[in-house]
Amino acid sequence: MEQRQLGRTGISVSVLGYGCGAIGGLMVKGSAAEQDRAIGRAIDHGITYFDTAYAYGDGVSETNLGRALKALRATVTVGTKVRVYPQQRGDIAGTVAASIEGSLARLGSDCVDIYQLHNPITLDGAEPTFTTEQILNEAVPVLRRLREQGKCRFYGITGLGDAAAVRRVLEEGGFATAQMPYNLLNPSGIAPWPAGSAMPDLEGRVAHAASRDVGVMAIRILAGGALSGSEARSPLGVPKVEPIASGASYAADVAAARRLMPMVAAGHVKDLVELALRFAAMPKQISTAIIGTSSIAELDHAVAAIQRGPLPAEALAMITALQAA
Numbered sequence: 568m569e570q571r572q573l574g575r576t577g578i579s580v581s582v583l584g585y586g587c588g589a590i591g592g593l594m595v596k597g598s599a600a601e602q603d604r605a606i607g608r609a610i611d612h613g614i615t616y617f618d619t620a621y622a623y624g625d626g627v628s629e630t631n632l633g634r635a636l637k638a639l640r641a642t643v644t645v646g647t648k649v650r651v652y653p654q655q656r657g658d659i660a661g662t663v664a665a666s667i668e669g670s671l672a673r674l675g676s677d678c679v680d681i682y683q684l685h686n687p688i689t690l691d692g693a694e695p696t697f698t699t700e701q702i703l704n705e706a707v708p709v710l711r712r713l714r715e716q717g718k719c720r721f722y723g724i725t726g727l728g729d730a731a732a733v734r735r736v737l738e739e740g741g742f743a744t745a746q747m748p749y750n751l752l753n754p755s756g757i758a759p760w761p762a763g764s765a766m767p768d769l770e771g772r773v774a775h776a777a778s779r780d781v782g783v784m785a786i787r788i789l790a791g792g793a794l795s796g797s798e799a800r801s802p803l804g805v806p807k808v809e810p811i812a813s814g815a816s817y818a819a820d821v822a823a824a825r826r827l828m829p830m831v832a833a834g835h836v837k838d839l840v841e842l843a844l845r846f847a848a849m850p851k852q853i854s855t856a857i858i859g860t861s862s863i864a865e866l867d868h869a870v871a872a873i874q875r876g877p878l879p880a881e882a883l884a885m886i887t888a889l890q891a892a
Contacts, residue, residue: 568613568873573644573854574782576721576743578680580644582848583873584616584784584855585609585866587628590791591859592803594631595624605863606635610643612870616855618746618784620648620685621670629673637675645674646681646744646784648725653694659701660709667718681744682710682719687728688736696728699735707740723782727811730770737781745776748812749785749853751794751846751886752823761890767812777852785856787811788847789840793820796828796839801861827889835882841872846886849877 569582585606587594594602606617617636619628629647636643649666651659667682684706692698697706702724710722723744726733737745749756753766756773760766776783789795791808798821800806807817814820824839836842847856860866878886 568870570613570615571851571854572782573616574743574777575780576681576782578644578720578782580616580782580855581614582853582855583612583614583844583869584618584857585614586786586857586859587617587619587632588623588859589628589805590808591861591865592801592805593859593861594619594628596803597861599631599634601863602631603635603638605860605866606632606641607639608863608866610639610641612866614643614870616644616646616784616857618646618857619674620650620683621666621673622648622650622685626669626673629670633674633676644680645676646683646723647674647679648683648685650685651695651697656694659697659705663706663709664713667713671718678717678719680720681723682713682721683723683725683744683746684710685725688724688726688732689728690732699732699739702736703740711741723784725786726772726776730768730772733772734775737776737779742781744782744784744854746784746786746857747773747776748787749773749783749847749850749856750788750790750813751827751843752790752813752820754846757850757852765814769812773850773852782854783852785847785853787813788856788858789843790814790820790824791817793817794824794839794843796821796824803861826892827886829889830882830885833885835878835885836872836875840868841875842878842886844869844872845875845878848873 689696721743726745726747756769
């Protein structure tokens with residue numbers, strides 16, 4: 568599998584990253600045997616980045632990933648996250664410092680490669696978001712200290728919130744990575760925002776981050792599953808998905824995805840999932856595109872899609888025409 572540089576970290580990561588979250592659900596609710604097989608299969612496919620967080624099953628995902636990697640004796644790049652909850656807002660630094668200790672214990676490691684702050688950043692800082700000043704003055708000092716202590720190699724953010732606030736934090740905070748939404752329904756993190764689009768304008772934040780040598784990890788590349796073109800959910804995944812940086816509802820995202828079905832009929836792709844994955848992996852501004860799965864079969868399907876390479880120009884033109892219709 569293609570490997571790309573993760574910004575200025577010097578780390579090389581697979582273009583497809585493995586997400587261990589609750590939307591796919593395998594690493595939270597699956598059996599230990601299936602989880603271990605999935606991580607092993609991902610590594611066999613050439614996947615080298617694995618993404619988790621305490622918030623994924625209250626630490627269950629971290630525990631399961633740590634167990635699987637230990638059993639496999641695997642050397643891969645692992646990122647985890649800290650989310651500061653409302654009752655913890657008075658002690659951001661203490662929360663960040665305590666959370667990494669729990670994450671390391673669950674992962675069975677002394678150091679995590681990427682430690683990411685998982686709260687949106689906005690100009691007004693309304694809960695559950697934080698202002699740029701809170702991030703720069705309260706979170707960044709402790710993140711720098713944790714790196715100096717060898718508890719994380721690099722630190723990053725989840726680049727949700729107001730684009731201006733995210734840009735300032737990336738300019739001033741020393742963040743090496745940023746997880747940002749990018750998908751077929753809303754590519755405005757890189758591409759110009761189409762006039763009349765109902766999607767929120769991400770104001771080129773992916774392109775901005777990449778221009779600052781920040782390693783961008785694309786998230787929501789399947790719009791939480793909506794880009795499959797089906798509202799059906801796996802029993803392992805969360806039963807209801809709230810859109811992030813896309814439509815007004817999951818059903819609306821599914822409807823928008825289904826308008827691209829002529830791409831399948833025209834033979835450009837085998838299905839909408841392949842279309843979405845190949846689209847998300849194309850930009851060089853993205854280091855790794857993260858996908859969660861509910862089964863090994865879904866993982867295999869995703870890898871096969873990525874291996875088909877970038878979409879050709881005629882396919883991209885057809886996408887533009889269908890979305891404008």
